[in-house]
Amino acid sequence: MASDVLDFLDRDQLGAAAARIAKTLRPGDALALSGDLGAGKTTFVRALVRAMHGSDVPVSSPTFIFRQRYDGTPPIEHLDLYRIDDPADAAELGLEEAFGPDRITVVEWPERLPGLLPAGAIRIRIEGAGDEPRRLQIER
Numbered sequence: 399m400a401s402d403v404l405d406f407l408d409r410d411q412l413g414a415a416a417a418r419i420a421k422t423l424r425p426g427d428a429l430a431l432s433g434d435l436g437a438g439k440t441t442f443v444r445a446l447v448r449a450m451h452g453s454d455v456p457v458s459s460p461t462f463i464f465r466q467r468y469d470g471t472p473p474i475e476h477l478d479l480y481r482i483d484d485p486a487d488a489a490e491l492g493l494e495e496a497f498g499p500d501r502i503t504v505v506e507w508p509e510r511l512p513g514l515l516p517a518g519a520i521r522i523r524i525e526g527a528g529d530e531p532r533r534l535q536i537e538r
Contacts, residue, residue, distance in 0.1 A: 402535075402536045403533060403534070403535050403536075404533070404534040404536070405531065405532075405533050405534075406531070406532050406533075406534065408532075409438060409441050411532075412438050412441055412442055412445065412524070412532055412534070413441065413442075413444075413445035413448075414445075415442075415534055416442045416443075416445035416446045416449060417445055417446075417448075417449035419446065419520075419522075419536070420445075420446050420449035420450045421449070423450070423502050424502075425472040425499060425500050425501060425502065426498070426499040426500070426501075426502075427502050427503075427520060428497060428502070428503045428504075428505065428515055428516050428518075428519040428520065429502070429503070429504045429505065429519065429520045429521075429522055430505050430508035430515055430519045430520070430521045430522065431443070431504055431505060431506050431508070431522050431524070432506075432507070432508060432509060432521070432522070432523045432524070433523060433524035433525065433527075434527045435527065436527035436528050437524040437525070437526060437527045437532070438524050438527075438532060439459075439506045439524060440457065440458065440459040440506070442522070442524065443457055443474075443476055443504050443506075444457035446474070446504065447468050447470075447474055450470060450472075450474065450502070451468065451470035451471075451474070453470070455468060457476070459478050459506065464477060464478060464479070464481070464482075464491055464493065465477050465478075465491070465493060465496055467496075472500060472501050472502055473500070473501045473502075474501065474502050474503075474504065475496035475497070475501055475502070475503040475504070476503075476504050476506075477493055477496055477503065477504070477505045477506065478505075478506045478507060479493075479505065479506065479507040479508065479510035479511050479514075480506065480507045480510070482507075482510045482511055483510075485511055485513070488511050488514060493511075493514060494514065497516060505519075508521075520536065520537070520538050521535075521536070521537040522534065522535070522536050522537075523535040
């Protein structure tokens, strides 16, 4: 498993890192995006969608709806598992349908449902929050 660490100071640099990662993604890829509240997970997804689809469609955390889809080529599925307390809840929501060979799936708070992610998911951890410097750890 390859691992990279990027240190950066602000949201612009986080967005630039997301854009670089976007260039390496292919349909069927899944990303596990971890970090504390306020680390910039949704900011990362916003920059990823912008880089892949070339647009500034509104991207917000699907905390209360659990799943958001951004149409484009390829479509991007955005899951937020923060409010999942019981794995049985996920089965009722049909979250496994967000994964497929024709799309890219990004999962915030993947540690809430570790069995949901496919083997080979790219794991990205954002350390730092608020005005703190950030560190991005990427494991492929």
